[in-house]
Structures are given as structure tokens and as C-alpha cells.
Amino acid sequence: MTAPTAPDVIRSAYAQLVVTDLPRARWFWADMLGFHVQYEDRDTLCLRGSDELTHHSLVLRRGAEAALDHIAYRVRTPEDVDRAEAFFTRLGRPVRRVPAGQGTKGIGDAVRVVDPLGFPVEFFHDIERAERLIQRYDLRHGAEIARLDHFNICTPDIPAAYAHYRSLGFGCSETIEGDEHELYAAWMYRKQTVHDVAFTGGAGPRLHHLGVATHESHQVLRCADLFGSIRKEHHIERGPGRHGVSNAFYLYLRDPDGHRVEVYTSDYYTGDPDHETYRWNVHDDRRRDFWGNAVIESWYKEATPVLGLDGTPQPVMDSLLDESAVQVGADGLG
Numbered sequence: 281m282t283a284p285t286a287p288d289v290i291r292s293a294y295a296q297l298v299v300t301d302l303p304r305a306r307w308f309w310a311d312m313l314g315f316h317v318q319y320e321d322r323d324t325l326c327l328r329g330s331d332e333l334t335h336h337s338l339v340l341r342r343g344a345e346a347a348l349d350h351i352a353y354r355v356r357t358p359e360d361v362d363r364a365e366a367f368f369t370r371l372g373r374p375v376r377r378v379p380a381g382q383g384t385k386g387i388g389d390a391v392r393v394v395d396p397l398g399f400p401v402e403f404f405h406d407i408e409r410a411e412r413l414i415q416r417y418d419l420r421h422g423a424e425i426a427r428l429d430h431f432n433i434c435t436p437d438i439p440a441a442y443a444h445y446r447s448l449g450f451g452c453s454e455t456i457e458g459d460e461h462e463l464y465a466a467w468m469y470r471k472q473t474v475h476d477v478a479f480t481g482g483a484g485p486r487l488h489h490l491g492v493a494t495h496e497s498h499q500v501l502r503c504a505d506l507f508g509s510i511r512k513e514h515h516i517e518r519g520p521g522r523h524g525v526s527n528a529f530y531l532y533l534r535d536p537d538g539h540r541v542e543v544y545t546s547d548y549y550t551g552d553p554d555h556e557t558y559r560w561n562v563h564d565d566r567r568r569d570f571w572g573n574a575v576i577e578s579w580y581k582e583a584t585p586v587l588g589l590d591g592t593p594q595p596v597m598d599s600l601l602d603e604s605a606v607q608v609g610a611d612g613l614g
């Protein structure tokens with residue numbers, strides 16, 4: 281019996297987060313980061329960046345406990361939703377078809393799975409179109425977020441995560457490896473940039489962060505200034521700075537529920553078929569911050585729990601490798 285064909289994933293498309301206070305979350309994600317509200321009711325907020333032409337790239341839904349409801353990848357054709365269903369069924373994973381109108385607002389026929397890493401993942405093709413805001417400069421505000429760029433997930437077994445996403449046809453742009461090439465972290469892509477998904481070694485399945493892109497580094501700096509100017513600097517967790525991996529300029533924040541978001545700009549093209557993986561040594565203290573600034577402990581250790589298809593929190597397994605325990609200068613742990 282031949283192995284089922286993997287769905288043709290186009291890109292990381294949206295995340296659905298559970299937040300405990302929707303108005304406070306609206307302030308953080310819409311007012312301060314600059315997402316545009318595409319739809320809202322008393323329990324749900326659908327948001328998108330200025331460049332995004334589809335209904336949303338972030339859904340916030342009210343709930344009792346902060347969690348990741350699911351991440352979602354857009355696939356190239358409606359038939360790829362069927363392929364995704366067959367692919368994960370064959371792996372023996374929990375699978376649930378979600379017909380149009382019965383799932384997330386704005387999304388058509390979809391399939392939700394718990395993948396081999398324990399993450400709730402949706403694959404969809406049909407999504408409502410939205411008004412083009414690319415040149416509505418009059419509507420830009422806050423950090424002026426342009427689009428969702430990537431998911432970063434905490435998982436205890438990085439090689440297993442790498443193998444799973446390779447089986448879905450993802451390329452690998454960069455890695456962090458030990459002296460014996462043990463894999464500490466990897467950045468993997470379908471769209472032609474550094475990543476749609478990346479893996480941080482740690483207890484998992486947990487969501488480490490959502491990466492959202494701006495066009496310019498001054499918008500990353502403005503984001504930090506906006507929070508500082510209204511005495512909300514405690515939302516800033518790490519940065520601003522320049523990554524070694526990806527070469528992107530970055531700032532990490534925590535939303536009112538502790539969900540981590542990275543405001544990120546200026547990584548690079550990865551679209552040639554012979555694109556080579558760039559490998560960093562875990563002892564290179566420029567890998568996570570090119571200027572050698574330390575990575576604070578909370579960035580390695582804290583993350584968001586994820587829900588199963590039944591809405592209950594997924595059990596978490598401890599990490600096999602702990603990068604924060606590796607003695608290097610810049611992390612301030614040497």
C-alpha cells in the first residue's frame with residue numbers, strides 16, 4: 281500500500297489563541313501591534329495585518345484559560361484538504377473534518393488534526409477574501425504589522441519535529457547544532473522565506489511564539505517605544521536586537537495572557553530548489569542575538585499550553601536537550 285501524498289502546504293496562515301479578557305487582548309493585538317479587525321463579536325476577534333488579503337491571520341477567542349486552540353496552514357487546493365485528512369489518518373493521529381461554516385469564521389472546508397508532535401493543526405484552502413489594505417496608509421497604526429510570518433513551537437524532540445515537517449515537504453533554512461551535530465533548533469519553510477515553523481527545544485507540545493512581520497526595522501523600534509511611553513514596558517520580554525539565525529531584526533513581547541509574539545523584519549529569500557541549510561554551533565553566542573546579547577531565561581522556559589481536538593489541554597513531555605543549560609557567554613549562563 282503506497283504512502284499517502286502529503287498535502288501541498290503554501291504557508292503558515294493563522295493561529296487561534298484562547299484569551300481570558302477579549303477587550304484587553306484587543307488593546308494589545310489591534311491597538312498596540314496594529315492588526316486590523318476583520319470581524320468581532322462578544323467571544324471572537326478575527327485580525328489581519330495590512331498586507332493580508334484573506335479574512336484573518338489571528339483569531340482570538342474568549343475562554344477560561346489562555347491556550348493555543350490551533351495553528352493553521354493554508355494548502356494549495358481543496359483536494360489538499362482531503363490529502364491532509366488521509367495523511368494524518370494513515371499516521372493514526374486524531375483527525376476531524378470541519379465542514380465550511382462549522383469551524384473558524386471565514387474559513388471553508390478544513391481538517392483538524394493532532395500531529396505526531398502533539399500540536400493541534402488545521403489544514404484549509406478556502407478562506408474569505410478581504411478588502412485590500414496594502415496602500416491604506418491612513419489605516420495603519422501601532423507597530424503597523426504587515427502579516428503573520430511564522431509559528432515557533434516548543435517540542436522535546438527536535439529531530440522528530442524536523443522529520444515530521446520534512447515529510448510534509450518543508451525545507452530547512454537554518455539549524456542550531458551541537459559539536460556532534462545534535463539538533464537543538466531548526467527553521468523550516470514552505471513559503472520562500474526563512475521559516476513558516478521553527479522548533480525551540482523544551483517541554484512540549486507548547487506554543488513558543490507567533491512571529492509577525494513588519495516592513496521596516498523602525499516599526500520594530502516604534503513598537504518598543506509605544507509600550508514604553510504608556511508605562512506598559514513590562515510587556516517587552518526580549519530585544520530589540522538582530523538575530524543570528526534568520527538575520528531578522530526582532531522584538532519579543534508577551535500579551536496580557538502571556539502569549540509570546542515576535543515582531544520581526546528583514547529575513548531573506550529561500551526559494552531556490554538547491555537552497556542550502558545554514559548551520560550554527562550552539563556555542564556560537566551570535567546565533568540567537570548577532571550582537572551577543574544574552575537570551576533571558578523566560579524566553580527558553582515559558583510557553584503557551586495547547587489544546588487537543590476536544591478542547592482539553594494536551595499533556596506535556598520534558599525536553600531531551602536543554603540549550604539554556606549549554607555553557608556559552610552571551611546567554612549569561614556561561
Ligand SMILES: O=S(=O)(O)c1ccc(O)c(O)c1
Pocket residue numbers: 430432478491523524525526528542544567568569
Ligand atoms: O533567536 S534566534 O536567532 O535563534 C531566532 C531566529 C528567528 C526567529 O524567528 C526566532 O524567533 C528566533
Ligand SMILES: [Fe+2]
Pocket residue numbers: 430432478489490491542544
Ligand atoms: Fe520567531
